[in-house]
Structure formats: structure tokens, C-alpha cells
Amino acid sequence: MKKFLNASALLGLFILIAIVFNACQKDVATENTSGQQKVMVYLNDDPSLNFTKVLVDIRYVEVKIDSSHGSHHDHDADDDHDDDHHGHDDFGYWDTLAVAPGIYDLLQLRNGVDTLLATGFVGHGRITKLRFTLGDNNEVWTDSTTAVPLGICDNRHYVYAKLPTNSIDTLPGGQAIIRIDFNVERSIKKIAGHYCLLPVLKPYCHSRSGGIEGKVYPSDAVVLIKAYSSTDTAYAIPWHHGEFKIRGLNEGTYTVSYDALSPYQDTTISNVQVYRGRDTELPDVTLHP
Secondary structure, eight states, rough: OOOHHHHHHHHHHHHHHHHHHHBBOSSOOOOOOTTTEEEEEEEEEEOOOOOOOEEEEEEEEEEEETTTTTTSGGGGGGGGGGOSTTTTEEEEEEEEEEEEOOOGGGGGSTTTTOOOEEEEEEEESEEEEEEEESSOOOOOEEESEEEEOEGGGGOOOOOEOOOOOOOOOOOTTTTTEHHHEEEEHHHHHEEEEEEOOOOOOOOOOGGEEEEEEEEEGGGGGGOEEEOOOOOEEEEEOTTTTTTTEEEEEESEEEEEEEOTTTTOOOEEEEEEOOOTEEEEEEOOOOOOO
């Protein structure tokens, strides 16, 4: 009987460990046996109807590590002035991930499509911030043939995103997954007739957020889909066959509007329930003139 109880207790311990590792990152960071943790950064886009391409030059991706495990730090007070490429301060230090530097078309990263932007092993500790270093080869396409230079607003080549403890997914073995939504619509400014880039980044945890997906017809309606609640708003532009997906939504009740190009009529679906860790599938929608 004693051996049976010990085996049961051991099984329960393994189950508990699996549950903990599949939750979002807590105050104690995950790590592997070498004392490091593997980090993967995925990038996707919140779309825009104003451009056909948005090409962004990404050179470096770094994460900030609090080796004290955040036990005595107020990370909300950590500003973004520590912009030396390999710097550290009282809140932690920066560690560089492996990234393929290059030009990324953000408008191809929509409707549930993302790209593994960077990965690597970093020192153990709580991951508190993400930093992109942007190059100068950025441009936007206002139609299928017209490319316009996209400068960096105020020459801010460093782009930061703070990572709350509930914004990182973790996997068994101590892998941390950082998902970043790049809000194109809010990130591109037009000043004195020229476009410039000031990225707005939203980190989200897949297991603590939900999604909405569906299809809308016809493609000639050129639909902009908006999902909104009292606390959250997100957009989608369907692919050519009408399918769309919105991710990273807070749990709650949403209204989904379909804003169509004339002569097609707009429509709305109310009381759409979004749950953590799940995608809510909407009925197919056909818009009429």
C-alpha cells in the first residue's frame, strides 16, 4: 500500500509540473538545466487599409532580464533611456537573441499568420522588456505600384515593449514564448507630408487571451473587420477567400462590425463571447449591395 501511495503522489507531482509550465510566465522565470532559458519571439500584425505593403527593417532583438527575479523591483518605473546596445541598470541587463536581420512585410503577418522573428538562450531571471533595433530601409506602399520612404519618427531606432508577468507563454522545458502584435495603423504617422514610423507593440499571452475567426464574402466588398469591447479593440482584413482571424483579445463580450466598400452594406454581430485560450468561430457572412 505504501508503494502505491508513493507512485500516486509522484504522478500527481508530474501533473502539477505540467500545469505550471503551460501557464503564462509567473514571477519565477523558467530555465533549463544549464541555468539558461530559451526565448522565442513571434511577430504578427494588426492591419491597415491605407497601405498595400509596410516594409520594416529589423536589425536586432533583445530581452531584458531581471536576475533578482523581480523580488524588489517596480518594473513600471523602468524607463526606456537605457538605450545602449548592450546595457544594464538597476532593473536588469539586456541579452541579445539570434535574429535574421532584414526587411519584413508586416501586412503579410495577419489573420493568425506570424513569423518566428528571433530565438536564443538567455540568462535566467524574469524577462521584463523587449527591444527592437530598427534600420533605415523602411518604406510603405500606398498602392500596388507606389513605394514611399518611411523614416523613423524622432530618430528613435530603439523600440520597447514592457512584458508584464501574464504576457509570456511558457512551454515544458523552460521555453518562453513572446508574442508581439505590431499595430501598423497606430505606428505610422504622417507629418508635414512625410510618413514616419513610431512602432506600437502589444505583447500578449496565448493561454490568457482569446481569438475570433470567420469568413466574409464577397472579396469585392474590401471589408475591414473590427472587434471591440469595453476594454479592447482589434482589427482584421480578410484574405482573398474571405477568411480572417483576430488574436490576442481579452476575455469578454465583443461586437464585431464588418465595414464594407460601397455599394455593399455594412453589418454587425453582437454579443460575441471570447474566452481564454480559445478561438470563437463566427458564422460566414455574405454582404449585399
